[in-house]
Amino acid sequence: MNRPYALLRTLALGSALLTASGCTDHELLKQELQQAAAKQEQIKTYRFSGHAELALDASLFEGMLPMTAALLSLFKDSRIEYKGAASLEAPIRMEADITVKPKGADAIELPLLLQDNKLYIHIPALNPSGEYLLFPLQESEKLQNTGRLSALLSERLLQGVKPEWIEEAEDTPPADAASKRRIISVTKKNQQEVEAYLSSVLPALLEEMVKNGLGTPAQAQEWTSAAGRLQIQPPGSLALEISKDGYLEGQEGKLFLSTDAHPERQHGITWSYRTTEINQPVGFTREIPAKVKTAEDLMKGLPAPK
Template identity: 30%
Template sequence: MFKALISLSIAAAIPAVLISGCSDREAAKAAVKGALHKQAEMNAFAFEGGADLHLDGLAEGDSSTLSGQLFSFLKDSRLEWKGAASLNPIRWESDLKAASRSGSAELTVPLLFQDNKLFFHMPLLNPENEYFVTTLGLPPESPASAGNKSGPDSKPSAPPVPERLSRLSSDLSKLLQEGADEAWFETDGEVRLADGSDARSYTASVTRMSAGAWNKKLQEKLPRMLEVLKSNGLITETQAAQFRRSASSFKLSAPGKWTVVVDKEGFLRKLEMDFKFTGPKGNKSSASAQTFSFHQTFDAVNRVPEFRKPLPRQTKSVDEVLKRLVSGGEQ
């Protein structure tokens, strides 16, 4: 009789545990979704991040174009960045450090966006205190942009680089959130942020059990991901077509994770991605494992940013160089 009661108690408890677990996972995904959408309310913030790319199995970029040379350098490199941003008015500054994994090349590039102009210093090309400068279009929806239209057939200017980078991060994260199953999410618990406040961490993991489902979702979302990359000028239509043809070669493998940290006000404060996958053969004799690690933190959300870089006085136009970089040399 006693054993029967124990068995009955366990049987009754199992559905409750499953329901509770399901509810927790649904809440975790809902919190992540809310934080990603709340990014639109982040008008000012400090940021810091980095990426570790090991994508040497991918095909080399076209060495005759700047975008191809940049892709060939970045696909097997370590990146770090730190800065501050304000979206009203738009101002953005950071220092970008890039180093090849082999250690054969290293680059530190100061960047500043202000008054609708992008300034950046290339150590190998600019003398000390000189910056390249280019004028970028205002966002299509901004009043200033609307006032610059000369007629009904005028095309809106392209959004400035900081807005495009912010939108790229947001769009890719939203695609991940759309494709991720609730069953993959877990609430990690409370964490302490750099400013001393509390936040909650959520993780969607790639495990041996879930890798197949992740890959199915990846194949479904890959065309939209490529469109996001193409619309933000990171790949050309030719490159997008090459990726589409080899889409079935991309497969995630365990372990992997996507972690989002959300503060008490619902703002995204930290984003981490750590994925391992196999890609096309590229220049290798066989498909090889690739890794992609990324992290970004947001602090001082909606506070007055602490900008430190003065507006450069010595500048040199680089419009033609940037045109080649965005178009990939295609006319």
């Protein structure tokens, strides 16, 4: 064989391999996310923490009932932090501490407990110290399907995501060096495609939520209609972390929206969510409150409608 030709061919092959090794396999990245999403069904116990920051324009609440609009307006510029623990094995139990920090106002602490098919929450504006609101859960057995539902919703959401939307997060490594971090981005280039995809998949996601007791068909229709009036604005992103054990253990996102009625006004949401101690023993500490008030008790204390 001609030695110069052989050398040239070897160099060409080596260059091709180097080029290929430097390319991102977007299909593989998507498969990794889908496999991690499917594994969510195996999660039975865990601790969780996270936050959400809201920067919403008041125009978002136009057309709502006055009381609803007034309540939501309290949180239009706020930070919400939460942490807690959950067990999805019967009997289902969850405890959480939620802190709402409205801009320019004092923080609001909302301790919560779900136990024995009852939800207890202390709301300072409605309850004196030590008292909790009590809400019986009519279909609490469906909460045992939370892991399966989480896996199903994640799989459905990822199913139609285009592989080229997914990248490796090289600039922001995961909290755990053994984990993998993947980013789905909304850019000017794919904005319309992402928006069209989310609009097409939302009804199916809401249908699954209704089947599992999270809302009614009427509410699902209302949410779909409301979402149809929103437009996604770039830049946006969703970073997902896959643990060394293959679970979706964390996410960070930012989303900017506008509405048909006021396209010039932007609404921003950023959030994070992390699970730890997956399928490890959970040491719950919150006890069932001794003093409770039901929704009926609360209504009795309100003035009669005129």
